[in-house]
Amino acid sequence: MASFFEQGFSEGEDEIPRRVPSLSDITLADIPPRLGLFPLPGALLLPGGRLPLNVFEPRYIALLEDALADRRLIGIIQPDSLAEDMDDLDEPDLHTIGTIGRITSFTERSDGTFSITLFGVCRFRLLRESGTDRGWRQGIVDASSFSADLVESEPSPLNRGELMEALRRYFAARRLRTNWPTIEEIDDDTLLLVLPMLVPFSPNEKQALLEAETLNDRAEVLLDLLARGME
Numbered sequence: 001m002a003s004f005f006e007q008g009f010s011e012g013e014d015e016i017p018r019r020v021p022s023l024s025d026i027t028l029a030d031i032p033p034r035l036g037l038f039p040l041p042g043a044l045l046l047p048g049g050r051l052p053l054n055v056f057e058p059r060y061i062a063l064l065e066d067a068l069a070d071r072r073l074i075g076i077i078q079p080d081s082l083a084e085d086m087d088d089l090d091e092p093d094l095h096t097i098g099t100i101g102r103i104t105s106f107t108e109r110s111d112g113t114f115s116i117t118l119f120g121v122c123r124f125r126l127l128r129e130s131g132t133d134r135g136w137r138q139g140i141v142d143a144s145s146f147s148a149d150l151v152e153s154e155p156s157p158l159n160r161g162e163l164m165e166a167l168r169r170y171f172a173a174r175r176l177r178t179n180w181p182t183i184e185e186i187d188d189d190t191l192l193l194v195l196p197m198l199v200p201f202s203p204n205e206k207q208a209l210l211e212a213e214t215l216n217d218r219a220e221v222l223l224d225l226l227a228r229g230m231e
Helices: 004-010 058-068 144-150 160-173 180-185 188-198 203-211 215-228
Strands: 034-039 050-055 073-077 097-108 114-130 137-142
Touching: 034 058, 034 097, 034 114, 050 058, 058 073, 058 097, 058 114, 073 114, 073 137, 097 203, 114 144, 160 180, 160 188, 160 215, 188 203, 188 215, 203 215
Parallel strands: 034 073
Antiparallel strands: 034 137, 050 114, 073 097, 097 114, 114 137
């Protein structure tokens, strides 16, 4: 006979609506038109990827608290290093394309700071900013042109041999180390997800990888960046 607790948690559980959809069920309708922005130079979160972050600034702790109370979504976006106002380090101009990250785990430390993990949902286009009274920046965003990020894509016809050779030469030229057996076991699509986040590319190079429209385009950009890194 099932215990009281087993009965309590099983009966009618399918009838309880979720406050936020599961990761696999997110659609464009679940993307809010206004999104809290977390500007991070050199940070790359691709759709389907995971990004660990330490959150310690008061305004971003406020952003995290507000996101946790709502849809658990945050816009990860890079400052535009070519913008004229980069001298204004507190509010630099931003690139127009970033990634919506879903908070999938968080740990609050005794000092009030947080450790979180974001899952890349889909990319977005920043249309303009609107202010908040909580210190963090808010963007009016549009994700409609990146709807393909929300569906499973066809396997990319990757020239794996060419990519692995370019990667080995890049790491050798820069005297970098990695776990090659682990990398060689990764499937092609995961490789195109992991390598852009693993290799120490510059912020602008990471932005180019983020803005590549398809997996094929990302593979071409990745090969080009690896080749340039050996020059």
